[in-house]
Amino acid sequence: xxxNFLLTIEYDGSGYSGWQRQPDVxxxxxxxxxxxxxxxxKSIQVNGTSRTDAGVHALGQQASFHGEFGIPTDRIQTAVNxxxxxxxxxxxxxxxxxxxRIVKVEEKPAEFHARxxxxxxxxxxxxxxxxxxxxxxxxxxxxxxxxxxxxxxxxAALHIMGTHDFACFQAAGGNERETxxxxxxxxxVKRQGSDVVLEVTGDGFLxxxxxxxxxxxxxxxxxxxxxxELAAVIESCDRRNAGHTAPAEGLYLVEVFYDEMQVQAAxxxxxxxxxxx
Amino acid sequence: xxxNFLLTIEYDGSGYSGWQRQPDVxxxxxxxxxxxxxxxxKSIQVNGTSRTDAGVHALGQQASFHGEFGIPTDRIQTAVNxxxxxxxxxxxxxxxxxxxRIVKVEEKPAEFHARxxxxxxxxxxxxxxxxxxxxxxxxxxxxxxxxxxxxxxxxAALHIMGTHDFACFQAAGGNERETxxxxxxxxxVKRQGSDVVLEVTGDGFLxxxxxxxxxxxxxxxxxxxxxxELAAVIESCDRRNAGHTAPAEGLYLVEVFYDEMQVQAAxxxxxxxxxxx
Numbered sequence: 001x002x003x004n005f006l007l008t009i010e011y012d013g014s015g016y017s018g019w020q021r022q023p024d025v026x027x028x029x030x031x032x033x034x035x036x037x038x039x040x041x042k043s044i045q046v047n048g049t050s051r052t053d054a055g056v057h058a059l060g061q062q063a064s065f066h067g068e069f070g071i072p073t074d075r076i077q078t079a080v081n082x083x084x085x086x087x088x089x090x091x092x093x094x095x096x097x098x099x100x101r102i103v104k105v106e107e108k109p110a111e112f113h114a115r116x117x118x119x120x121x122x123x124x125x126x127x128x129x130x131x132x133x134x135x136x137x138x139x140x141x142x143x144x145x146x147x148x149x150x151x152x153x154x155x156a157a158l159h160i161m162g163t164h165d166f167a168c169f170q171a172a173g174g175n176e177r178e179t180x181x182x183x184x185x186x187x188x189v190k191r192q193g194s195d196v197v198l199e200v201t202g203d204g205f206l207x208x209x210x211x212x213x214x215x216x217x218x219x220x221x222x223x224x225x226x227x228x229e230l231a232a233v234i235e236s237c238d239r240r241n242a243g244h245t246a247p248a249e250g251l252y253l254v255e256v257f258y259d260e261m262q263v264q265a266a267x268x269x270x271x272x273x274x275x276x277x
Numbered sequence: 278x279x280x281n282f283l284l285t286i287e288y289d290g291s292g293y294s295g296w297q298r299q300p301d302v303x304x305x306x307x308x309x310x311x312x313x314x315x316x317x318x319k320s321i322q323v324n325g326t327s328r329t330d331a332g333v334h335a336l337g338q339q340a341s342f343h344g345e346f347g348i349p350t351d352r353i354q355t356a357v358n359x360x361x362x363x364x365x366x367x368x369x370x371x372x373x374x375x376x377x378r379i380v381k382v383e384e385k386p387a388e389f390h391a392r393x394x395x396x397x398x399x400x401x402x403x404x405x406x407x408x409x410x411x412x413x414x415x416x417x418x419x420x421x422x423x424x425x426x427x428x429x430x431x432x433a434a435l436h437i438m439g440t441h442d443f444a445c446f447q448a449a450g451g452n453e454r455e456t457x458x459x460x461x462x463x464x465x466v467k468r469q470g471s472d473v474v475l476e477v478t479g480d481g482f483l484x485x486x487x488x489x490x491x492x493x494x495x496x497x498x499x500x501x502x503x504x505x506e507l508a509a510v511i512e513s514c515d516r517r518n519a520g521h522t523a524p525a526e527g528l529y530l531v532e533v534f535y536d537e538m539q540v541q542a543a544x545x546x547x548x549x550x551x552x553x554x
C-alpha cells in the first residue's frame with residue numbers, strides 16, 4: 001500500500017548551496033534524499049515547501065515523499081538522523097552532530113502534498129546589533145554595529161502588513177508570470193538583547209521577499225528612510241524603490257502552516273501589533 | 278627603531294587546521310601572517326602563545342611580532358580587521374564578518390615575548406547538555422543529551438587543582454622530554470542554563486590536557502566514574518587510566534596571563550571553589 005510521509009527538517013544553511021537538488025553541489029534536498037534513499041532501500045525524491053537559498057537556515061522546513069514501505073514511521077527519524085549526524089561536521093562517536101536533522105515524521109493521507117497544501121509560512125530574520133561584531137555568528141545573523149531604531153522599523157512594518165501587490169519586494173529571478181499579490185499576516189520587529197529580530201508570516205513569499213523587506217527596514221532603522229515612505233514604495237511596484245537585499249545568513253524558515261488555526265494566530269499577532277501603535 | 282607588538286586575537290577554529298602555520302592548509306597563524314605582511318609591507322612572522330588544535334577556538338590568543346615600522350599602533354587593528362573581514366565567510370559589503378579578528382594591539386618593550394613571558398592561561402570548555410542536540414552549535418560545543426551531574430564533576434575537579442605530575446592527562450604527541458608537572462590554579466564546573474561549562478586556569482597545559490580532563494570529568498558526570506577516583510588516576514601517571522579526549526569543538530582559549538595579579542585572581546577562584554565544597 002502506498003504511504004505518504006511528511007518530514008519536518010532543520011538545517012544549518014551555511015554548508016549548503018540552498019535547498020534544491022542540483023548536480024555536483026551539496027544541497028539540503030540532495031543530502032536528505034541520499035540518506036532517505038539509503039534508509040528506505042529505494043530511490044526517494046521529496047517535495048519541499050520552500051526553496052531556501054544558499055546560506056539560509058531552516059528550523060521547520062517541510063518535505064513529503066510517498067511510496068510502498070514496510071518501515072514503521074517512528075524508525076525513519078532515528079535511522080535518518082543517525083546517518084545525518086556524520087555529515088557536515090560532527091566529531092567522533094560520542095556527541096556527534098551533523099548540520100541537518102529530522103525533527104518529526106508524520107504519516108499523511110495519500111492526497112496530502114507538502115507544498116500545495118501549505119496555507120502559509122513563518123520566517124525569522126536575526127540582526128546582530130551590538131557595538132562589536134561577533135565572529136562566531138557570522139553565518140547566523142546580519143551584523144550591523146550602528147544602532148538601529150527598532151520602533152521606526154516596526155512603524156514601517158505596519159505598512160507592509162495586509163494584502164498588497166509586492167512586486168517592489170521581488171528580486172529578478174522570480175516567476176514573472178505569477179501574481180505578485182500576497183498577504184502578510186504579521187510582521188513584528190523586536191529588540192531581544194543586542195539583537196533586532198523580525199518575524200514575518202504570510203500566505204506566500206516572492207523570491208528574496210523577506211530579505212528585501214529586511215534590507216528596506218534596516219535602512220529605516222538607520223534613519224536613511226522614513227517609516228511612512230513604505231506605502232509609496234509598495235504602491236510603486238518597482239524593486240528599485242525598495243532597499244538592499246539583506247544577506248542570506250540571518251534568515252530562518254521557522255514553520256509552514258497547514259492548519260487554519262495557525263493562520264488565525266498569525267493574523268491575531270498582526271492585529272495586536274498594529275493596535276499597540 | 279625596532280618595535281615590538283602584542284596582538285590579542287579571536288578566531289573561530291572551525292575553518293582552521295589549528296593555529297600553527299603549515300604549508301597548503303588554512304591555519305590561523307598562516308592567515309594572520311599573510312594579512313599582517315600585506316598591511317605592514319614586509320614579511321611578518323608572529324610568535325603565538327598557544328598552538329591550538331584544529332577546531333579549537335580562541336577568544337584571547339596572544340601573538341607578538343617585531344620589526345621597524347612607521348605605522349601608528351592604532352592603525353594596525355583597523356587595517357588588519359578590514360582585510361580579515363573578507364575571509365572565511367562574510368556576506369557582501371554591509372555587515373561583512375570574517376572568522377578572525379584582532380581585539381587589541383599593544384606596543385611592548387623590545388625584550389617582551391608573547392610565549393616566554395606568559396604566566397598562565399585560561400581555557401573554557403562548553404558542553405551542551407540539553408535533551409536535544411542543536412545542529413547550529415555542532416562546531417561550538419560538545420553535545421551530550423544524557424544529563425550530567427555537574428556537582429560530581431566539580432567534586433572530581435577539586436582533585437585536579439594544585440601542583441601535580443599530570444602525565445595521565447597528556448596525549449601522545451606531546452614533548453616527552455619536558456616535565457609533566459603543572460599547576461592548575463582553578464577548575465570550576467558550572468551549569469549555565471542547559472550548558473555545563475568548565476573553566477580552567479593554570480601555569481601551563483600539556484598536549485590535549487584540557488580535552489582529556491573534560492572527557493574524564495564527563496565520565497564522572499555520567500556516573501561511569503566516582504569523583505574520588507581522580508586522585509588515583511593522577512597518581513598513576515598513566516594516560517590509559519584517564520577518560521576519553523573530549524572533541525576540539527567545545528574548547529576555547531580565553532586569555533593568556535602576563536600579570537601576576539591575574540594569577541592571584543585565578544588562585545583565589547580556585548580557593549573559593551574548594552571552600553564551597
